[in-house]
Amino acid sequence: MALNVTKSVWKNVLLSRHGCALTLERSISTTPACNKISTGRYKPLEGRYQVLTYDQAIKPHELVHMKSWNTWNTSTLKGGRRSQLTTIEDMFIRRFIHGAWFCNTVGEQIIIKRQHNIIRIAFCVPKTVSPQNCYFITGFCEEMLSIWLHCPVKLEIQTTEPHEGYAKVINPQGLN
């Protein structure tokens, strides 16, 4: 237990750049779970490889440095409106796109950009989908989402090889 606490603290110290997070003096903590920063970090698993998408491969603290956000809107700025609605709509859009494209979104990351009253949705599709199918589903998605969200929706698709959606492979434990 003690070892775990020390480990997590050390990690914090290493991660924080300007020492604004925890310091060694305040290392004794009764709530280790709170200090444990494990969300969005993928550890090596026992006995099997782990293939991470581009989204997963980048850790949360690297977010703005190495990768941009998946959602772009102004609802969370000061004076921004309908932030809750936007979030729920984004979740809905992601699930709808994932289903309408028959789980064919490479890397499972969908970027949603809102500009004025237009919603632009960008993602990658594997080249195994024929262009004609691609255009049919595009037309269907755009119109369906327009009908639901009451604004013009545009899909921006790029085709990639299926393996290009994966950015990083984590070896199993002890196999580095």
Added chain:
Amino acid sequence: MSFLSTATKTYRASNFHFPHQWRTMTSQVDINIPSRIPRGPTDILKALEKTVSYDPTGPSYRYFDDPHLVPYQERQARMFTLAKNAGRKAARWVRDEHPELFTQVISDPPVMSYMPSAPINAETVNENMLYQKICDTKVTDAIKVYETMQENNLAVADDIKLALLELLCFYNCEDPIPMENEADRFFGQRAVRKDLYINSWKNHPLVQTLFNDLQHLGSAPYCALICGMFNAGAKAEGDRLLAEAKEKKIKLDVNVYNSTITRLISVYEKPEIKLEMIYEILREMNAAAIKPNLSTLNAVIDTISRILFPEKFSVIIKTVAEFERLGIKPSLGTYAYIARGCLGRTKPTANLKPFLTTVLNSLRGQSLEPQHAADAAFFDWMMKGCVVCESLPLATECLQLFLHARNRKLSDGYKTSTFFNNFFHVLSLQGDYKDMVKYYRLLVPHAHTVNAMFYKVLFEACDANAAISDFPGYWRDYMGTGAFHEETISTMLEVAVNLTGLPDPEVQKIRPVIGSLASNFILFKIEYEKDRVFERVPLSSDMCNNILILLARGHQWRSLQTGLKFMSDKVMLPQENTITQIVDSCNDHNNPNMAVWVLKYCHSTFENKLQLKPVVATLMKSDFLNDDMKKDLKETFNDDYSSSSSSGSSESDSSDSSDSDSDSSDSEEIAVPRKKKPEVPKPDIVQIIKDKAI
């Protein structure tokens, strides 16, 4: 800072010297505040759009900017656009089938076009709804609403009834393609105008009921019905109704007269009588004090241009001049009709070329605005005129006008395709190689897919101009179009053989490229016909010979073997000349094993049909083959080449690439005739019975 202040001082001082000029200038300036121009919400977008010119070298913006999703043929472009449109239609269908899923209204003010339409039943129908459906040109819905209202004994005002009758007559009781459905309007089948000779009048019972109800209104219902009947080709019914209206002395409007003139197209009479009939209608209009409009002019010119008589052009010009005196200027459609009239059946009239020149010169650099439905045919008929005149300068002028601003939007997909086809036809007849390449690079593949005949001319031009480096590109483009025309492919292969045989240093570079293209071609031919019965890639014996030469020159040895096997399968015979050239190429590329293989294979497969001995004799005399190979050949051909075998064979290079070894082993497999089926020993039934008994 100090510099700035001194500069200002200097400026002030310099102006201070001329105060008298100030006074005079201010008194002379006459400021006119321009009157306010009313702007719409999309005017800025339109102004911005004008700054971007049309680029025919790239795909349209409606497609994704991705090499996998960009169309490279017209057929693909049409398919992708219609596929996207079908997806949209499917979504709308889901919305209309399940309106309960789309009840939320999150737009303010509500956007009605995103919402499902209200259900049509006894509770919801009313006059407003009917009027709204008529305004939205939803014909089927309007009929349904009216019938539901009738069932529920709801009264409908006469003006709305009249609007409904006009709607039904104008669209012939069919739903039109909505304006926002651009894909269907551009690429769809229904965009083609219906034939006037065919009666497509629906004769919906509601039309007659409405007409009977509204007869007391007089002119309007008659006008609507007569126009509808004539436009849909119901000539007999229309004539009857027209006679009835005249008998009752009902005043008819200009649209009825226009459609009556158009109706004359399908009257079989002598030219003089037909002309007289047109004049008669115009005189009637004059007597009834009805002012003609642009549609009248277009209807008259349309009808006259279809009549065959010698002084047609002068009559047309006089008519146009007379209309112009009335203040009606001819539109683009009028020009199109005049051009069509001048085409002639066998040869164009002498007036066609000056007419086209005048029209195209007067319209040069203008952005054209459609004024009449006939304007859609403008570019089509203009280019057809250029084809008949066989004039490249005129065709180029027409193309420039077409590509200028948004002028190309006048034509739909089918007409655009015809336009470009005609242009490339003129180009292939009149243009030199430089012109062809210029317009080919500009328009192919995104603006237009060129047909096989143009490629034939282009390949011939390549041959004549020795365009060695450009040729593989054209080959690739042509195979991409999927139009496998026998003559064109034959020409292409001949030209390829000619070009790769030229004594030019550049030829060495393109030989492997063309070799790989030829290899792809023959493999494609074999693969393509595996699962297709009716579609064939034409490949005659001569073409095969040419391909073999190309493969040998591009050192595609594996494909060369495939080609020879293919020829033997299809009972085609290689020529001696081809074999000689292949052996020469083997010599050039230092591959003696292949030469031996080819000779042995041809000997075993084609046996006595080919005279290979001269080739073999030449080969035996040279130092190309080593002793073993010569011996091998000698055994195969059973002849004495002792004179040549002694000459310096020890110098020949025996070491060769590994693939040639595998080739020789391959050859033995091929040389062996097909294996017979192993004989299955017949079971000796008597013995079996005996065994069983034991």
